[in-house]
Amino acid sequence: MNRRNYFHLLLLAAAVILIQLCASGLNKEFYLTQLTMSAYYSLVVLGLCLLMGCAGQASLGHGAFFAIGGYMSAVLTTHNLAVWQKAVWAGWLQRAGVLVLQDNLFDGTSQLVFTPWAAFLAAMVFTIVIAILVGYPSLRLKGHYLAMATLGFSLIVYRLLLASPLTGSADGINGVPPWPILPGLTVSGEKPLRISNYYLSWLIAMMALVLLMNLVHSRVGRALRAIHDGETAANAMGINTGRFKLMAFVVSALLAAAAGSFLTHYNAGIGPSEASAMKSVRYVTLVAVGGMDNFWGSLLMSVLLNFLSLRGYFGTYDHAVFGIILILIISLMPDGPFKPLGNLIQRLSTNRIAGGKEKHGSA
Amino acid sequence: MFSGITIGSIYAVVAIGFNLIYSATGILNFAQGEFVMLGGMVAVSMLSVVSLPLAVAGSVILVTLCGCLLELLFFRRLRRHSILHMIIITIGLSIVMQEAALHIWDEKVRSLPYFTGNEISTVQIFGAAISPQVFWVLGTVSAAIVILHLFYRYSLYGRAMRACSSNPEAAMLAGINIANMRTVAFGLSAGLGALAGCVISPSAMTQYDMGPGLAIKGFAAAILGGLGNPMAAVLGGLAVGICESFSIILVPAAYKDVSAFAILLLVLFVRPNGLFGKPSGGHVREC
Incomplete structure (x- = not known):
């Protein structure tokens, strides 16, 4: 990261604070909720930006990774393990802080579930495994084939989520508990926590941004750009193209899954539509609109368009607006x-x- | 088995559509499934004005024109763009067409009436009761495939198109207008899709969001046969259809689509050049 980027980052931080002050001052704090969600969605976009913009690999599977992260958190923190409460390992895990006894919101009975932190870490590990399993074979494919393979993957995830009772079928999962991420800081959509969550989401987005920019300006980033410009040439230069592409894929999948996990706790639930092809296409749109390899542009457009879309300004034309923007941007x-x-x-x-x-x- | 062949033949048509556009332009058209949907939708709407055969013909012609128009509007100007841009733009088109269909028609499931007989009329063959629509589907699709084959083989236009796909520069030197050939390829592939959309509509219904699923399975079929090989795509389509209908025996029906997509991924990973294709070193995959 050079000095200009630090300056931009400061500018962004100032804008974030200014928006919060304005919103609070004008008594329009409800805008912050959508801005928080936009910030989390931007994590996915930033990750995809690394994969598409820098490494030049189109993925239509990021909605699926988002859903994997979200659903892992949701299932683990709500699925009752009381059947195994007597088991020895349940006791160990409980003492280690992985499992916790919690009151059921609906009937007051206590249930044994994973703690949000444990669920988040499990989601990350699971995502890495899935990303490697999907990425290793599909990144050897090029262009169209890669897009189709990842689209096929996301459709599989979507169908599985829709069909399996564990993930709540078409209703998805709700009643996901808040996530006390640090002492005094909780990821939750409750009204009193709105401002702290707003700052938390933006802090995470900025951390991701710094991380990615440092990555791009490192040896790895140069290798990725070499792959983008000419894979054969990069190969000939001694770059292990397969490994670097896989790494970019896993990093961007991780960001998507983390965003899914955070947003699930924030919204206290998740539905299967998060994994639909439309969502994946939307992320691709945002990356394209931002200028492919431009993190700042993607972040800006992602926040703007997600905010407008979440506020419902596009009405029933929501998807159509994204499609038209996509076509116009790419063709013009x-x-x-x-x-x-x-x-x-x-x-x-x-x-x-x-x-x-x-x-x-x-x- | 017969339902598998029927749906498989539709996948085959979509796969041929992929092949047509791919061999002429090098673009994989993600909006291929939308042509099928549009064909069914337009025919259903026209049915309120004209008779069934006219409605089908009209819808095929309209969608063909629509395909040509898309090429003229978007792809002709974008020749110099990278593959990534091309992929993204066809995805965008697919969404816009879907949303347009959603707003012009609505999310209701529609269908054309059965071409002969009705829902319950059957034909007995070897003890199996088969709807006459199955024969319509199979007949139309095989006729279309044969005509397409003859067109490619013997007509001047078809030969010119083959020349374009095998070597665009040489074709251009021979005085073939490549840009027009590309438009024709888009039109043909859209028209074929629309025809498939019409014949499948009575039994499989038409819905605004049927496109992407069809496109993916059609692509699976095209890959199974090997891209750039329309006749193998037919076999690929039938194979995907039959696998899908047999998968119901093994897994719950809700997972039916999963199996089809899994086949796609498996083929992509194991034999990206298709079951019948020759591995062409470094073409599809590197490393």
Whole structure:
């Protein structure tokens, strides 16, 4: 990360604080709820940005990874293990803080469930395993094939979630408990916790951003970009293309699953529509709109569009709006709206300095 | 078995559609399933004005034009873009078409009337009771495939299209207008899809969101046969259809689609060049 990025990060932090102050001041705190959710969705987009923008691999399976993370958290923290309460290992796990006895919200009986932290870690491990299982064979495929393979994977996950009773079929799971992530800090959608959750979500989003930018500006990032520009050439240069692609895939899947886990605790539930192909396509749209390899652009567009969509400004045309944006952006501005804008600004400023002698095409 | 062959033949048509566009342009059209949906929808709407055969014909023509239009509007201008962009734009088109269908028609499941007889009329063959619609599906699909084959083999246009797919530059030097051939390929593939959408509509119903599922299974069929090989795609389609209908014996019906997608993934991972295709080194996969 260079100095400019730190400056941008500070700017982002200032904007986040300013928005909170404005929202609180104007008594419109309910906006913060959608902004929190947008921040979590942006985690998925940022991860996908790494995979699509830097490594040039299209994945239509990120909705599925989001759902895997969310459902793992939801199932583990709500599924009652009381049957095994007498078992020895249940006692050990309870003492280790992995399992916890909790009152059932509906009938007051106590149930034995995983703690949110344990569920989150289990979700991460599970995601890594799934991502490697899916990624290893499918990343050897190129272009169309990769997109189709990941789309097939996400459809499988969607169908499994819809069909299996463990995941609540079409209703999904609700009643997911709040997640006390640190002492005094709880991921939950309750009204008094709105502001602290808003800051928490943005802190996580910014941490992901810093992480990814450092990754991109490292040896790994250069390798990924080499793969994007020419896989054969990268291979010839001694880059282990398979390993780096798999790594990018796993990292982005992890971010998606983490976002799913956080958002499930925040919304206290999750439904199968999170794994639908539409969701995956939406993430791809957001990455494309942001300019493919532009983390800042993707983050900005993701927050903006997710916010508008969650507030319901698009009404019944929600999906159509995303489809149309996708087509327009790709056919008119394949590099996203930010690059031409940046070029324009650069051109104007160089023109001013060089007295207009600069060739216009070169900017 | 017969339901498997019937649905398999529809997958085969979708797979051929994939092949047509792929060999002419190198694009995999994710909106392929939408053509099938549109075909059924348009025919159902036209039925209120004209008779059944006219409605089917009209819908096929309309969707063909729609396919040509898509090519003219989007893909012709975007030749220079990367594969990633192409994939994304066909995905976008698929969504927009789906949403347009949702708003023009609605989320209700529709169907055309049975072409002959009705829901309960059957034909007895070897002790199995089969709906006459099955014969319509099989007949139409095989006729379409034969005509397509003859078209490719003997007509000037078909030969020109084959030339384009095997070597675009040489075809261009020989005076073939490649851009027009691409438009024709899109139109043909859309028309075929629409025809399939019409014949399958009485038994399998038409719904606005049927597209992606069909596209994926059609793609599985195309891959099973090997891309760029339309006739093998037919076998691939039948295989996928039969596997799907037999999977009901092994797993609950709710998991039916899962098995079809699992076949796709398996084939992609194990034999990306198709069961009948030759491995062409470094073409599909690297490493």
